[in-house]
Amino acid sequence: MASLVSMVGRLWGAFDPPKSPKSSDALKFGVLGAANIAPLALITPAKSHPEVIVQAVSARDRKKAEAFAKAHGIPEVRDSYEDILNDPNIDCIFIPLPNALHYEWAVRAIRAGKHVLLEKPSVSNSIEAESLFNLPELSKPDGPVLLEAFHSRFYPSWSYFRSLINPADVVHVSAYSMIPWWGTGKNDIHFNYALSGGSMMAMGTYNMATLRLIFGAEPEECLSCDTNAYTDGIHDKCDYEVKAKFRFPNGGIGEAETTLKGPTYWTPSHVTVTNKEVVVPDDTIPTAQEKVLSRELTLHGFIHGVFWHRIDIKNVYTIRNKEGGAVIKKWEEKTFHKAYTFREAGGQFADLPGETFWMSYRHQLEQFVNRVKGRKTQHWVSAEDSIGQMRMLDMAYEKSGLGPRPTSKYRVEDS
Structure with a gap:
């Protein structure tokens, strides 16, 4: 009985975590696509992280993006993915798009100077992986951070x-x-x-x-x-x-x-x-x-x-x-x-x-933010x-x- 109560309490907190006040230098995320995985992988974990704000979302269908933003408390809706990438107010991009679109939009985001949290699998095949993870921007000391979101x-x-x-x-x-x-x-x-x-x-x-x-x-x-x-x-x-x-x-x-x-x-x-x-x-x-x-x-x-x-x-x-x-x-x-x-x-x-x-997504977000902020990452x-x-x-x-x-x-x- 005690283990059941413990599990219920743990899961309640996981899906409805305490909301943390946001710091003045919190990272602002833009989400490409109103994907079902986004709440689990980013939006919910971000609530308890003081340095993360989910700022904007865009989808192929603006009405879908608007409904998604309203349901999840996202302040801004953009007309296109490019609008999010071109926004200097956005620091990081979360890409939960279909697998075949990961490569293109990860490259575009990195070329736009954004840090990228990329849903797994990172790309469609090893040809794309070699190209993406060897982009010259990623080897610069102050370049963008790219993480394949293997949350587990x-x-x-x-x-x-x-x-x-x-x-x-x-x-x-x-x-x-x-x-x-x-x-x-x-x-x-x-x-x-x-x-x-x-x-x-x-x-x-x-x-x-x-x-x-x-x-x-x-x-x-x-x-x-x-x-x-x-x-x-x-x-x-x-x-x-x-x-x-x-x-x-x-x-x-x-x-x-x-x-x-x-x-x-x-x-x-x-x-x-x-x-x-x-x-x-x-x-x-x-x-x-x-x-x-x-x-x-x-x-x-x-x-x-x-x-x-x-x-x-x-x-x-x-x-x-x-x-x-x-x-x-x-x-x-x-x-x-x-x-x-x-x-x-x-x-x-x-x-x-x-x-x-x-x-696991919250632990992953902790390490992603640490890497972006130049702090030590344990994993x-x-x-x-x-x-x-x-x-x-x-x-x-x-x-x-x-x-x-x-x-x-x-x-x-x-x-």
């Missing part, structure tokens, strides 16, 4: 989970995510190839990023990529579920499975890490014997940890003869942990900011990381036979 990486439970892992010891990782069948429709942008749709671009990108981060390396090969995909007209080549397998440099195997047409009941995302067997020093056993540990770690709810998550640690100990390997004794120990704040994560994270009601998604992520997605799409998502016709020279 900023949550305390993820930081704590990774701290338990030594990438060199990892032999297998499996990551699963889903959206129930009723949560998407065939005409959603997820299933529009021209807009760079597909389950790998939607939920699968979380899974694949998780594999890369846990192995601490880029995959050498996509061993298999089995998909179910539409094959009719506008939905052609759009996967709605996928299971991909990758080999990493240490020989370990990573598996990513996701679906946008899942069972009726939603199941939390989860990632399980299997480590190689390691010898544990133990002076209490005979010298002819050895004690070894096999560890399995699982993070339930690795995408939206604020709703619910749990870190399971399963340690399997074996005492055996060094000669011949005969097992003398074997037993299992299980523990679990939660970290809704960095204080709960403890250790090296204990002093990092955050409240129980902060969702970040680097340009190399974002480029590597798109290479992995391309690798999987190539193996599936569907091919990478199409490259934008927009060129940097056009801005």
